[in-house]
Amino acid sequence: xDSDKGEExxxxxxxxxxxxxxxxxxxxxKFFEELRDNGxxxxxLCPKCGRxxxxxxxxxxxxxxxxxxxxxxxxxxxxLVFSVAQQSFWDSGRGEMTPVPAAGAxxxxxxxxxxxxxxxxxxxxxxxxxxxxxxAVLKPREQRIGTLNDILHFRTxxxxxxx
Amino acid sequence: MGRRVAIxxxxxxxxxxxxxxxxxxxxxxxxxxxxxxxxxLTPKDIDAVLCSNMDFFEGYYLSDLVMADYTGAFLKPxxxxxxxxxxGGAAAEVAWHHIASGLFDTVMTIAYQKQDEPxxxxxxxxxxxxxxxDRMTRSGNVFAYMAEQYMHEKGATEEHAAIDRVKSDQxxxxxxxxxxxxxxxxEEVMNSRMLAYPLRLLHMCPQSCGACVLIMASEERARKITxxxxxxxxxxxxFQECWHSTSEPLGPNPVESTKTVAxxxxxxxxGITKPRRDIQCLEMYEPASxxxxxxxxxxxxxxxxxxxxxxxxGVWHLEGEFPVNPSGGVVATNPxxxxxxxxxxxxxxxxxxxxxxxxxxxxxxxxxxxxYGGFNWTILHLLCGSPDD
Amino acid sequence: xxxxxxxxxxxxxxxxILPYTHSAGRVGSRFLRELRDSKRILAIRCPACNRVYVxxxxxxxxxxxxxxxxxxxxxxxxxITYTVVRYSLPVHPVKAPFALGxxxxxxxxxxxxxxxxxxxxxxxxxxxxxxxxxxxxxxxxxxxxxxxxxxxP
Ligand SMILES: [Zn+2]
Ligand SMILES: [Zn+2]
Numbered sequence: 197x198d199s200d201k202g203e204e205x206x207x208x209x210x211x212x213x214x215x216x217x218x219x220x221x222x223x224x225x226k227f228f229e230e231l232r233d234n235g236x237x238x239x240x241l242c243p244k245c246g247r248x249x250x251x252x253x254x255x256x257x258x259x260x261x262x263x264x265x266x267x268x269x270x271x272x273x274x275x276l277v278f279s280v281a282q283q284s285f286w287d288s289g290r291g292e293m294t295p296v297p298a299a300g301a302x303x304x305x306x307x308x309x310x311x312x313x314x315x316x317x318x319x320x321x322x323x324x325x326x327x328x329x330x331x332a333v334l335k336p337r338e339q340r341i342g343t344l345n346d347i348l349h350f351r352t353x354x355x356x357x358x359x
Numbered sequence: 360m361g362r363r364v365a366i367x368x369x370x371x372x373x374x375x376x377x378x379x380x381x382x383x384x385x386x387x388x389x390x391x392x393x394x395x396x397x398x399x400l401t402p403k404d405i406d407a408v409l410c411s412n413m414d415f416f417e418g419y420y421l422s423d424l425v426m427a428d429y430t431g432a433f434l435k436p437x438x439x440x441x442x443x444x445x446x447g448g449a450a451a452e453v454a455w456h457h458i459a460s461g462l463f464d465t466v467m468t469i470a471y472q473k474q475d476e477p478x479x480x481x482x483x484x485x486x487x488x489x490x491x492x493d494r495m496t497r498s499g500n501v502f503a504y505m506a507e508q509y510m511h512e513k514g515a516t517e518e519h520a521a522i523d524r525v526k527s528d529q530x531x532x533x534x535x536x537x538x539x540x541x542x543x544x545x546e547e548v549m550n551s552r553m554l555a556y557p558l559r560l561l562h563m564c565p566q567s568c569g570a571c572v573l574i575m576a577s578e579e580r581a582r583k584i585t586x587x588x589x590x591x592x593x594x595x596x597x598f599q600e601c602w603h604s605t606s607e608p609l610g611p612n613p614v615e616s617t618k619t620v621a622x623x624x625x626x627x628x629x630g631i632t633k634p635r636r637d638i639q640c641l642e643m644y645e646p647a648s649x650x651x652x653x654x655x656x657x658x659x660x661x662x663x664x665x666x667x668x669x670x671x672x673g674v675w676h677l678e679g680e681f682p683v684n685p686s687g688g689v690v691a692t693n694p695x696x697x698x699x700x701x702x703x704x705x706x707x708x709x710x711x712x713x714x715x716x717x718x719x720x721x722x723x724x725x726x727x728x729x730x731y732g733g734f735n736w737t738i739l740h741l742l743c744g745s746p747d748d
Numbered sequence: 749x750x751x752x753x754x755x756x757x758x759x760x761x762x763x764x765i766l767p768y769t770h771s772a773g774r775v776g777s778r779f780l781r782e783l784r785d786s787k788r789i790l791a792i793r794c795p796a797c798n799r800v801y802v803x804x805x806x807x808x809x810x811x812x813x814x815x816x817x818x819x820x821x822x823x824x825x826x827x828i829t830y831t832v833v834r835y836s837l838p839v840h841p842v843k844a845p846f847a848l849g850x851x852x853x854x855x856x857x858x859x860x861x862x863x864x865x866x867x868x869x870x871x872x873x874x875x876x877x878x879x880x881x882x883x884x885x886x887x888x889x890x891x892x893x894x895x896x897x898x899x900x901p
Binding site for chain 3: 203204205206207208209210211212213214215216217218219220221222223224225226228229266286288289290291342343
């Protein structure tokens with residue numbers, strides 16, 4: 197049943213290439229607009245459990261209450277955990293192979309109790325560690341279009357001076 | 360709780376990496392025929408047919424279009440279930456609902472995936488996530504994060520993931536339906552190619568093609584069909600939020616693992632106080648070897664930071680005190696949309712005593728099976744040899 | 749932040765681009781090989797239902813029988829119904845206008861959906877007798893049949 201007995205088995209090849217226009221909505225839209233136009237990163241806070249959300253959204257899914265105050269973040273944060281991808285694959289969102297090595301991290305941002313998953317500039321695992329300090333690097337204004345990728349990546353803060 | 364429900368028929372394909380010899384429907388048909396044969400039934404005996412897979416792997420969204428042509432569902436009721444990685448477990452769950460409710464007596468439920476059709480599984484899989492945020496940033500591998508955290512906080516080493524992988528491989532070697540049978544050594548696992556630090560190629564599940572089918576029936580029907588029904592006693596499904604970076608088990612707002620929530624609920628309402636005594640084995644959906652260790656703790660099977668220590672003592676092995684993934688698990692066999700149902704099927708084989716070469720040493724009265732998917736969503740299924748258990 | 753209001757609705761423009769290789773399977777491969785290599789249209793018969801399927805399949809949808817009785821058709825058939833497509837989309841096999849029909853091949857019990865060519869699109873009619881026209885360069889695809897055309901009267 198399983199051997200192909202030397203028969204030629206045919207494949208039908210097809211590529212589906214479908215454009216989409218995803219609506220970000222008012223809250224995420226505002227977040228993207230501030231990021232694109234003013235280079236500002238915002239989170240909003242749940243008045244009940246106190247956690248932050250980034251991008252901001254209208255409701256806290258845990259407490260089922262309306263989210264409250266918007267706070268501007270300084271783009272700095274602490275790496276909680278990281279990984280470095282060495283295996284490339286076809287990125288079906290961009291129509292290209294993913295670049296490798298590529299470092300990603302879960303970053304706890306300063307200024308609100310909030311996490312962000314994003315890319316790290318540093319891709320050498322030897323130079324990455326839990327607890328390291330990083331800061332957001334934005335693309336130049338003319339390249340920003342209103343997505344999370346307007347943040348190019350997070351780079352290592354070598355020396356966090358005061359003042 | 361509704362009517363009692365039993366599994367009366369179990370069928371699987373021989374899972375493998377490529378199946379150019381069959382179309383999607385023909386592959387499913389192999390498992391359908393195996394399940395009907397196992398139950399000694401024909402399509403005439405089936406009241407409804409359910410079908411599940413994950414979107415984008417085969418490249419058509421109306422995946423239920425294979426049903427009437429290849430499953431015997433012609434002119435019968437049925438529908439598609441699609442819940443991501445848990446989908447095969449959800450398909451078992453919905454069959455249970457159909458019968459427990461009293462609306463149907465005998466239901467066939469199907470899960471499948473043909474992973475040799477997309478350019479790569481990862482390319483199809485990335486369409487699960489939110490296109491506006493998560494998909495944009497391609498930000499890292501969730502299992503790599505988990506492995507790093509487990510070593511850092513719980514004291515496990517890379518060697519433990521390797522020992523666990525070898526344990527699973529030894530089980531897979533005894534399972535005729537398993538995909539990867541590699542006869543691995545710990546060194547080979549530890550030296551395998553790095554995918555995303557600290558996750559290596561041999562820690563990860565493969566891309567398999569395969570289908571799994573369960574035939575489930577009401578108590579009255581089940582007793583007419585077989586002398587050896589496996590009772591689908593109970594199950595708990597737990598979802599959690601998926602908003603960008605809100606489902607992490609770390610940071611300032613950590614969520615309790617959906618696995619822990621599911622286990623606590625399932626154990627409490629079934630009088631399970633010492634899981635390793637009251638349950639005799641577990642078929643876990645572990646997409647990577649690391650998950651098996653971390654999630655044994657999350658499922659309350661052992662204490663925190665204890666899974667790797669009990670691994671060293673052989674507790675999780677086929678002949679151990681509490682065998683985990685006697686089938687070889689997902690690291691050996693991963694027809695992704697069918698993977699969760701394969702867990703239920705393999706747990707049922709253990710309860711029935713029909714697992715052959717990979718039957719565990721201890722007597723199995725109760726087994727649990729887990730489904731994993733979405734953003735750490737969980738389904739936990741409890742199967743028993745007696746309906747009163 | 750005073751007002752949670754964007755200047756204009758924020759739309760994220762994206763794509764899903766996924767290449768596939770769909771397995772025809774053993775039965776489908778034989779059908780497609782015959783189209784490609786011999787310009788022959790094969791069907792498969794269910795002895796229990798006495799139904800002939802084209803394209804052929806391995807299982808009878810009605811009686812669940814496993815099918816292996818291959819039947820060669822001469823390719824001629826009758827137009828059961830049709831439509832004329834007058835708009836173009838990237839997924840269409842050819843540019844509009846073109847006719848699509850359900851064609852009942854002689855000796856088959858299932859309709860085959862394909863294009864109707866070399867025909868007056870304003871004056872197609874149900875019941876028209878048709879024959880297949882094959883492409884010069886064939887690759888093992890249902891589109892190795894270029895279209896069906898009306899039989900000369
Ligand atoms: Zn809240
Ligand atoms: Zn038939």
